[in-house]
Amino acid sequence: MRIGIVSDTHLPNIIRHLDELGPEPAAFFSTVELILHSGDLSSPMVLDWLEQFAPVRCTIGNNDPISDPRCKDVEMLDLHGWRIGMIHSFKRGFRPMADLQQLFPSPVDIMIAGDTHLERLEYREGVVILNSGSPTFPQHKDLRLGTVGLLELAPNALHAEIVLLGETPGKPNPGQAMSLNIRDGQVVASSVS
Template sequence: MLISVISDTHLPSIFRNPDGLGPELGKFLSQTDLIIHAGDVVRPSILDWCEQFAPVKCAKGNNDEFDDPRAEDKLLLELLGWRIGVVHELRPEDRPMSELIFQAFPEESVDSLDVLISGDTHVPRLEYRDDVLFVNSGSPTLPYHLEWRHGSAALLNLTSDGIAAEIVSLGETPDRPNPIETSSLVIHR
């Protein structure tokens, strides 16, 4: 199962939807079975835009003051036997995984999640620590809080035996270089 992870689209703004930056994000999303948005969507029309490519699940961010059945304050998903938690904000991200999980899901034990996804920082992060895959996809539209340009997303390839995860650069914007450094890792049960 291919899952795309995005966060912090912050649209509409100067663009109505991500197509304003070009087709790259749409092409990326169209190859996946599920889109997880880790918040700061801003308007549900962006979830509509995403849904033309694949089903969407969203954890609301601090800029998401709307009601939509696709968006919840936080998400707990089970996909192919993997438990995935999604929440928008987990700063600072370098704390022990037990603290991050307790902040996001105080009712869950530390060993109950396999994957923890967050957003908010606009900076991609991919690491495996304390037996949990931590994913922050960065922002596809405002990487590192720089002016509008192509940024990053994350791709999770789930099987019942493992997860291949990567941070993906969504290309270049003329005269605005993409600051993203790609990374990848594979975990097995």
């Protein structure tokens, strides 16, 4: 199963849809079967746009003043034997795994969060931690193409990736591509620095 991960879309008033940044966001989301948005969409129009590609699950971010019934504080999913927990924020900074697990109603194998606009992919104490960064304001730069995340799940196997959406003319993408492959609880390939 291919899952697209996105966070912190923060669409400004000058654009209404991610495809106004170029064809790259639509090209990426058209390849996935499920989309997980970890908050700070800032407009329900983002969910409407994403739903043309795949079903969407969303968590509420600190910049989501308009309540939308499609979004929750915490999302929990069981897919292909993997327990996924998604929230908007890990409350910044390094935290012990036991503290992170307490952010979810039950233990998870994959933790997804956003908030920082900084892409992150880590495998710690048997748990994948993924922050897709931001597709619109990567690493808190001004409006430009940034990063999204990809999860490919199968029983006992996982591929996780931070994907660079491309370049905005005159504004380089500051994101860093990363990938991680896990099989039977062991890292079999990694390009995570």
